[in-house]
Amino acid sequence: xxxxxxxxxxxxxxxxxxxxxxxxxxxxxxxxxxxxxxxxxxxxxxxxxxxxxxxxxxxxxxxxxxxxxxxxxxxxxxxxxxxxxxxxxxxxxxxxxxxxxxxxxxxxxxxxxxxxxxxxxxxxxxxxxxxxxxxxxxxxxxxxxxxxxxxxxxxxxxxxxxxxxxxxxxxxxxxxxxxxxxxxxxxxxxxxxxxxxxxxxxxxxxxxxxxxxxxxxxxxxxxxxxxxxxxxxxxxxxxxxxxxxxxxxxxxxxxxxxxxxxxxxxxxxxxxxxxxxxxxxxxxxxxxxxxxxxxxxxxxxxxxxxxxxxxxxxxxxxxxxxxxxxxxxxxxxxxx
Ligand code: NDP
Numbered sequence: 001x002x003x004x005x006x007x008x009x010x011x012x013x014x015x016x017x018x019x020x021x022x023x024x025x026x027x028x029x030x031x032x033x034x035x036x037x038x039x040x041x042x043x044x045x046x047x048x049x050x051x052x053x054x055x056x057x058x059x060x061x062x063x064x065x066x067x068x069x070x071x072x073x074x075x076x077x078x079x080x081x082x083x084x085x086x087x088x089x090x091x092x093x094x095x096x097x098x099x100x101x102x103x104x105x106x107x108x109x110x111x112x113x114x115x116x117x118x119x120x121x122x123x124x125x126x127x128x129x130x131x132x133x134x135x136x137x138x139x140x141x142x143x144x145x146x147x148x149x150x151x152x153x154x155x156x157x158x159x160x161x162x163x164x165x166x167x168x169x170x171x172x173x174x175x176x177x178x179x180x181x182x183x184x185x186x187x188x189x190x191x192x193x194x195x196x197x198x199x200x201x202x203x204x205x206x207x208x209x210x211x212x213x214x215x216x217x218x219x220x221x222x223x224x225x226x227x228x229x230x231x232x233x234x235x236x237x238x239x240x241x242x243x244x245x246x247x248x249x250x251x252x253x254x255x256x257x258x259x260x261x262x263x264x265x266x267x268x269x270x271x272x273x274x275x276x277x278x279x280x281x282x283x284x285x286x287x288x289x290x291x292x293x294x295x296x297x298x299x300x301x302x303x304x305x306x307x308x309x310x311x312x313x314x315x316x317x318x319x320x321x322x323x324x325x326x327x328x329x330x331x332x333x334x335x336x
Contacts, residue, residue, distance in 0.1 A: 001023070001024055001025065001026045001027075001096065001097040001098045002021055002022070002023055002096065002097050002311055002312070003021070003022050003024060003066050003094070003095060003096030003097065004019040004020065004021055004022075004066065004067045004095035004096065004311070004314060004315065005019065005020050005022055005064050005065060005066055005067065006018070006019060006020075006051060006061045006062070006063055006064065006065055006067055007019055007020040007063070007064075008063065009051060009052060009053060009060075009063070010048075010051055010052070010247075011249060012247050012248075012249050013247040013319065013322060013323075014048065014051060014247075014315070014318065014319050014322070015319070016315065016316070016319075018051060018315065019067060019095070019314075019315045021311075021312060026097075026098050027098065027099075027100050029077055029078070029079050029080075029100055030079065031079050032079060032080055032102060032103075033079055033080060033100050033101065033102055034075050034076075034077065034078035034079065034080045034083050034100070034101055034103070035075070035076040035077045035078075035098060035099075035100060036071075036073040036074065036075055036076060036089060036091055036093055036098065036099050036100075036101055037073055037074045037075075037076050037097065037098055037335065038071040038072075038073045038093040038094075038096060038097060038098065038099060038334050038335070039071070039072050039073055039074055039088075039116070039117075039333070039334055039335050040071060040072040040116065040117040040120060040307075040331045040332065040333055040334065041069050041070075041071050041093070041095060041311070041314060041331065041332040041334055042069055042070040042071065042120035042121075042124075042125075042329075042331055043069070043314065043317055043318050043321050043326075043330045043331065043332065044069070044070070044125070044126070045241060045243050045246060045321065045322065047067070047068070047069065047318060048246040048247065048322060049246065050067075050068055051067075057276050057279070066094045066095060066096055067094060067095040068092060068094055068095075069092070069093070069094050069095050070090065070091075070092060070093075070120055070124070070125060071090070071091055071092070071093030071094070071099070071120075072088065072089070072090055072091075072109075072116045072117055072119055072120060073088070073089050073090075073091050073093045073099070074086065074087065074088055074089070075087040075089060076098070080101075080102070080103050082103065082108060083103065083106070083108060086111055087108050087109070087110065087111060088108075088109040088110065088111070088112075088113050088116050089101075089106050089107060089108055089109060090106065090107045090109065090119045090120070090124060091105070091106045091107075092105060095311070095314055096311070097311065097334060097335075107119070117305065117307070117331050117333075118296075118303060118305070120329070120331055121154045121303060121305060121329040121331075122154065122158055122292065122296060122301060122303040122329075123289065123292055123293065123296065125277060125278075126153075126154035126155045126158065126329065127154070127158050127288065127292050128277055128278075128281060128284070128285060128288045128289075129155050129240060129277040130154075130155045130156070130157075130158035130159040130162065131158065131162055131288050131291070131292060132275075132277065132280070132281035132284055132288065133155075133159070133216060133238035133240050133275060133277075133281075134146075134159050134162055134163065134214070134216060134238060135162075136238075136275075136280075136281060136284075137236060137237075137238035137271075137273045137275060138214040138216060138236050138238050139214075139236055140163060140166050140168055140213075140214060141168075141213075142166060142167030142168065143167060143168070143169075144168050144169070144213035144214060145168065145169040145171065145208050145210055145211065145212050145213050145214075145232075146159070146160070146163040146168045146169065146170050146171065146212070146213065146214040146215075146216065147171045147172075147173065147204070147208065147212050147214070147215050147216070147227055147230075148160050148163075148170070148171075148172060148173070148215075148216040148218065149172070149173035149174070149195065149217075149218050149219040149223045150173075150174070150218040150219055150241075150243065151172025151173055151174040151179070151180075151183045151187075151189065151192055152172070152174045152179040152182055152183055152187075152304070152327060152328065153218070153326065153328070153329070154303075154328070154329040155218060155240065155241070156172065156174075156216070156218055157183070157187055157302075157303070157304070157328075158301065158303075159216045160172050160183070160187060160189045161187055161188065161189075161295075161300070161301045161302065162295075162301070163214075164188055164189070164190075165295065165300055165301075168213075168214075169190050169208075169210075170188075170189045170190055171189065171190060171191045171192070171193065171204070171207045171208060172184075172187075172189045172191070172192035172193070173192070173193050173194075173195050173204070173219075173223050174192055174193075174194065174195070175194065175195060175196045175324045176194060176196060177194060177197075178327070179192075179194075179327060180192040180193070180194050182304070182327075186302055186304070187302055188302075190207075191207040193207055195222065195223055195226075200222070200226060201225075201226040204226050204227070204230070205226075205229075205230060208230050210232075211230050211231065211232035211235075212227060212230045212231050212232060212235060213232050213234070213235055213236070214235065214236050214237070214238070215227045215231065215235065215236075215237045216237075216238050216240060217237055217238065217239045217240055217241070217242070217272075218240055218241045218242075218243060219241065219242065219243050219244045220241075220242035220243070220244045220245050221242075221244030221245065221252075222244075223244070228261070228264060231264065231268055231270060232268070233268045233269060234268070234269055234270070235268060235270045235271075236270070236271045236272075236273075237270065237271065237272040237273070238273065238275065239272055239273060239274040239275070240274075240275065243322070246322060247322055303328075303329070304327065304328030304329065305328050305329045305331060306326055306327055306328045306329065306330045306331070307331055307332075307333050308330065308331070308332050308333070309332075309333050310332070310333075310334075311332060311334045313332065314332045317330055317332060
């Protein structure tokens, strides 16, 4: 059984020596445990945080420990009530072939789920993040304007599509013309602006003639800077992620603009609220799940997935994810 362990803490972007691939025996489940075979491994931006020992909402992975990660897996042997051989489950199986589980946090998807890997995306953690951040903090109202970056990614693509269902104008921000085209043509956003193109801030301004009522924050950096001057009075900012700074080793150069930011927030009575999906909104999972499954079945929500074969390719695929290489939700297929 292969597994990726954390070999060293990255300084800046993770590299090929951040993780180490090891070979170990397949573990034996004890009473009240089961052995699962990981089939799909989810790659998510939060994993960069777990590689670091900076203070955060969750403990870092220790050096020499298996890298954490959500998986879609199959039960090999079970000594646990509620799970039997052949069941598909979503679990925290980690970056490895096999894992032991005591069932905590595991969802049983039965013997024959449709599109099992989607449980790592639109029907799972990223989907809940999008849906809950938008509805609970964004407080969307029909006719309002929403802006979201990372618009072709699992969270951003879902945020914009849910906003459209709720009657908002949805403007995406994404890197490059191909992603932008996809966001408008396949996902049905009203517009998408390429933040890597010259004149980005002006182009964004043109797409939000009535200002911005909700800015769903996934990235930070220059996108936030461009959004700031268009925020309407009473705007809401679900603070979900700041991917542009996950690999940063220091604060950006330039003048301290915190005072200006607070001034805008005060005068425009802006609400910005951070959240950690399962801690804050885990209790809404059943409601989310039912609604999102319905929308996906009705074809109201589209989902793009990028499947990369081979557990050995996970580190490179993850490094690329942080560099904007992913086009849709990136998952590793560990086994066919
Ligand atoms: P994504 O696939 O959207 O993340 C990767 C994408 O981010 C890239 O493809 C790239 O898209 C974009 N990106 C990378 N660097 C930059 C940059 N410097 N500036 C602007 N965009 C950049 O990931 P997810 O959909 O899984 O997650 C989206 C965000 O939500 C992340 O910040 C993540 O940490 C956060 N999150 C937060 C949770 C919570 O509980 N608070 C839970 C889950 C996710 P492009 O090429 O378009 O730039």
